[in-house]
Amino acid sequence: MVEKMSEIDFVKKLVFKIAEVGHQRKIMDSPSLADIEPFRHFFDRNGNLKYDxxxxxxxxxxRREILARFLLLSVVLDQGPDIPGVRDFLKNVTNALYRKEIRIFHRSLDFxxxxxxxxxxxxDKHNSVKKLRAKIWAKLNNSNPSKYNLFFAQSPRGIISINQVLDYGIHRWGVPLCVPLLLEKDLGEKESTQPFVEYLESFESSEIMSKELxxxxxxxxxxxxxxxxxxxFVKWYIHTFSLSSKKEDGWSKxxxxxxxxxxxxxxxxxxxxFTSFADLEDYEDWEVIQKGKGKGKTHYIRVTNxxxxxxxxxxxxxKIIENYNNVVLNHxxxxxxxxxxxxxxxxxxxILLNSxxxxxxxxxxLIYIGTKFCFNHEKPDCKNCPLKDLCLSKNKKPELIKNYRT
Structure with missing residues (x-):
């Protein structure tokens, strides 16, 4: 049943507050490209990318091409279970390979x-990272350090750990390295100094590009x-590292x-x-909320649905309707x-359009709040959360914390 929404001002405040928090975290929660040895001369003494x-x-x-290639591999590996560990792992492997003249982002075939x-x-680098990160990861995830493993594969159940390094290496490293390699081969007689970048920016919008990836x-x-x-990947390419050379609406923020x-x-x-736009019953009908299927018989929120x-x-x-049409048609x-x-x-x-x-x-x-305060159990750090004054579950409906898990 459609009902009048009185919460739109609340939603605007919430969205802007989350964006304000994220604006201060732009580089902090992203891969540190300046720590990758073959890229160090791309940055100035203060660690700022030399955009000119x-x-x-x-x-x-x-340089734009090489960084884009690195980000593609990085984003594939970032799907693993311990992001700080994954990023150290990628950095260490990359630096080790380049020291041996295996220049995987300059010459993909080297891999x-x-x-x-x-x-x-x-x-080797996985074992090194495991020694440093396993106990930290286990404590954060209420798990056992022996279960620490950055090797993963896709299954009908989602991402799962595997032990076969060749499977992981070819599928998770090899496939993203093959994209620019195939683009190079497909150039034929044509010349290009950034075939991967040209491929990315050939699409009408970054959203379309994200799907085609x-x-x-x-x-x-x-x-x-x-x-x-x-x-x-799109966020890193457009927002975090500003690698895109396109300025039209289809490549806006x-x-x-x-x-x-x-x-x-x-x-x-x-x-x-979410409850400002649909009722809990709607989310149950959509199987976003799956009753009793969460940890400890809580209700599971399958967000992708x-x-x-x-x-x-x-x-x-x-104004919301006008902005929405602008977003979907032009951006x-x-x-x-x-x-x-x-x-x-x-x-x-x-809501954020033209702000x-x-x-x-x-x-x-969202990443910062979700990982630092809004933990996936019944005792999140609400008192220190940046959303504490706005949050529905903290101020009015604690059952949204107690009874639901992601």
């Missing part, structure tokens, strides 16, 4: 030509990458959707964002005509 030199050549390719060395370094018939990564990781992962879903559910779901409550704010470019209903996942873009905040700020805020 992004088109400078570094071997056969521009395969010297596959024995590549695999040895992956194993996974689904493109020839260059798509398929099961090597998830929807969240595709959008994370509102031109891609925020990925609703477990952290984002938990924060937005507890804070009251929100994708494509429409707002069920009446929005009478004409996301996923429709040719104004839609009749708004999608929940695109509301943050709509100083982009969707990357919003996502950074």
């Amino acid at each position: 030199e992004l088109n400078s050549m570094d071997g056969a390719w521009t 395969f030509r010297e596959l024995n060395i590549s695999i040895d370094e992956i194993l 996974k689904n493109h018939e020839r260059y798509g990564l398929g099961s090597a990458i998830g929807n969240k990781a595709c959008h994370l 509102w031109s891609f959707e925020v990925p609703f992962d477990s952290n984002a879903g938990r924060v937005l559910f507890r804070a009251g964002f 929100i994708r494509g779901k429409k707002v069920q409550k009446d929005i009478e704010d004409e 996301l470019k996923i429709r040719k005509k104004p839609p009749t209903k708004l999608e929940i996942q695109q509301i943050p873009n709509t 100083k905040f982009g969707i990357g700020d919003f996502d950074d805020g």
Whole structure:
């Protein structure tokens, strides 16, 4: 049943607060490119990327091209269970390979030509990171240090740990390294100093590009990458590191959707964002809420099922409707005509449109709040959370914390 929404001002305040928090975290929660030895001359003494030199050549390719290649591999590996560990692992393997002149981002084929060395370094650096991170990870996740493992694969149940380094190395390292390699081969007689960048920026919008990263018939990564990781790549490319050379609306800071992962879903559910646009019964019908299927017989929130779901409550704010049409037609470019209903996942873009905040700020805020305060158990750190004055579950409905898990 459609009902009048009185919460739209609350939602605006909530979205802007999350984006404000994220705006302060822009680089802090992202890969430290300056720590990668072959990239160090891309940065000044203060660790700032030399943007005026992004088109400078570094071997056969521009710096922009090489950084984009690194970010693609990084985002695939970032799907693993311990992000700080994953990033140290990638940094250490990359630096070790480059010291041996295995220049995997300058010459993708090097990884395969010297596959024995590549695999040895992956194993060695994984063991080193495990020694440093296993106890920390176990404490944070209420687990056993012996279970620490960054090798993973896709299964019908989602991401699972595996022990086979060759499977992991070829699928998680090899596939993203093959994308620029295939693009190089496909150049034929043509010349290009940044074939991967040109491929990325050939799409009408960054949102379309995010989908093609996974689904493109020839260059798509398929099961090597998830929807969240595709959008994370776009965020890094446009928002975090500002590598995009395109300036039109389709490549603006509102031109891609925020990925609703477990952290984002938990924060937005507890804070009251989701229930401002549909009732709990709607989310149950959509199987977003799966009753009794969470840990300890709590209700499980399958956040990915929100994708494509429409707002069920009446929005009478004409500016919101106007902004929404602008977002989907001109920024996301996923429709040719104004839609009749708004999608929940695109509301943050709509609210932030033409403000100083982009969707990357919003996502950074969700990641920070979800990992530092809004823990996935019944005792999150509400008293220190930046959303404490707005949060629905803290101030009115504690059952949204007690009875639900992501």
